[in-house]
Amino acid sequence: MPKSKNNQLKKSLGLSFGIAILIGGTIGVGILRTPGVIASMLDNYWLIIICWLLGGLYILIGANSYAELATMLPKAGGSYNYIKRAFGDYAGFLSGWFDYIANAVPPAFYCIVISEYIVILFPDLESQSTVIAISFLAAFTLLHVSGVKNGSFIQQLTSIIKVLFFVALIVACFIHSGLKFYPIEKDTSFFEMGIVFGFFKSLQLIIGTYDGWYAVCFFAEEDENPSKNIPKSLYTGAIIVIVIYVLINIAFFQVLPVSxxxxxxxxxxxxxxxxxxxxxSIIVTIIAIFSLISILNAYMMIPARILFGLSRDRFFIQHGSRINKGGTPIVALLISSLFSLFLISIGSFEILFSFGTFMTVIVWGLAYCSLIKLRTKEPNLPRPYLSWGYPWTSILMILATLTLLTGFAYSDTKNFVIIIIITIISYPTYLIIDRRNKKK
Incomplete structure (x- = not known):
């Protein structure tokens, strides 16, 4: 289906935004919380550090695959474009809506958590927590209605502030305690089933904390030079996040022991x-608020791009592909904001949030499969960036993703069943939409 210029997003973003959206969309409150849960499961300093490094390796290899896909098909909406091209319209429809749901739920969650942290600083506002959450949603909706440039500026500013806060916290920990080198413990108990289970469960939590590492791919269509900027953004942003995550764990354990x-x-x-x-605790609360504001700004932009892409491909209403003068997919943004408002008002998005992670990992797996499929199906398709280590790195990512999904299915059977039900329902829904499109 030919695409006219009036439903193409403006090319107004560059390398600095790409790095900022990756950092802003990844580093959140999770890194301030998960080390405690992981410490309870592993209780071994070096094992914990190895887990964070392995999670970092996973996203680096993932960035390698996504760099090829996003520069090959630099379109709004990210993953579903590659899956649709490789496996057809239904696969694109399913993965696109999976990705949308997974990314449309977080804004409501972040607005509510920001309001909770503000109440910690100002207890008198406790009765106004829902109003505060809705106010943040409204403010960021208006910001992005005003244009892509304003959202880009806020993303870069808040990401810089966030990184500076985390660097300051890491430095303060090292200054307070000095640098201690822990001997590697010779402990054969690692091979016991309890520790092995804890190791893989920790990896799942860590990869969840790294989620957002591919955020720049949603904006490939708006990048002024995607062939160069996207690979640089993916690698630079990923390395910064990995270094911060590993160093903050080391810093925390310098101050207090794992136990x-x-x-x-x-x-x-x-x-x-x-x-x-x-x-x-006040300092940490302020860091958490800035982290959340940065990640909220990122997630206000991402769902709108996915919905815009779905609308343009006729997987949603035609008006969803409308763009305002500022370059914002305006209808997609407003629909996503209304969905967030609904979730904030009823306060019942926990179920959606938990199986959103399921959906995200499924989309990752399909994207890695699409890289292999497209190499075979369309070998002559222009590829400004070639994934290194192909096909072994892609196969490794597929196997790692299958392992994650198996772990999720085992530990969260309820959401696994919900995913299966949604998948079954999706096919007749797709057929109805496809039939309607053909009539038009």
Missing amino acids: ALANSPLVASDVAKVVFGNKG
Whole structure:
């Protein structure tokens, strides 16, 4: 189906935005919380650090695959474009809606969590927490209605502030405690089933904390030079995130031992109280708020791009591909914001959020499969960037993703069943939409 210029997004974004959206869309409150849960499952300093490094390796190899896909098909909406090209319209329809749901739920969650952290700083506002959450949603909706440039500027600014806050926290931890080198423990208990299970469960949590590493791919159509900027954004942003995540874990365990942080609901707060005294928890709360504002801005932009792409390919209403003067997919943005408003109002998005992770990993797996399929199906398709280590790196990512899905299905059977039901329902829904499109 030919695409006219009036439903093409403007090319107004560059390398700095690409790096900022990856950092902003990845680093959130998760890194301030997950170290405590992981410490309770592993209770071994080096095992924990290895887990974070393995998670980092996973996203680096993933960035390698996505760099080829996004530069080969630089279109709004990211993953579903590659899957649709490789496996047909139904696969694109299913993966596109999976990706949309997974990315449309977080804005409501982030607005509510920001309001909760603001109430911690200002307890008198406790009765206004829902109003605060809706106010943040409204403010960021208006920001993005005003144009892509404004959203890009805020993303870059908040990402820089976020990185500076985390670097300051890491440096403060090292200054307080010095640098201690832990001996590698000779412990054969790793091979016991309990530790092995904890190791893989920790990897799942860590990869969830790294989620967002491919955010720049949603904006490939708006990049001024996607062939050069997308690979640079993916690798630069991923390396920055990996370094921050590994160093912050090392820094935390310099201040307090693994056993002391096990099961802590907010590890960063416990560490900050030791380093900064009673004001430590306030400092961590401020860091958390800035982290959340940055990630909220990113996730206000991402779902609209997916819905825009789905609309343009006639998998949603035609008006969903409308763009305003500022370059924003305006109808897609407003529909996504209304969905977030609905979730904030009823406060019942936890189920959607949990199986959203399921959906994301399924989409990743299909994207890696599409790289192999397109290499075979369309070998002459222009590829400004070639994935290194092909096909072995792609096969490795597919196997790793299958392992993750198996782990999710085992540990969260309820959401696994929901995913299967949604998949079954999706096919007749697709056939109805396809029949309607053919009549038009």
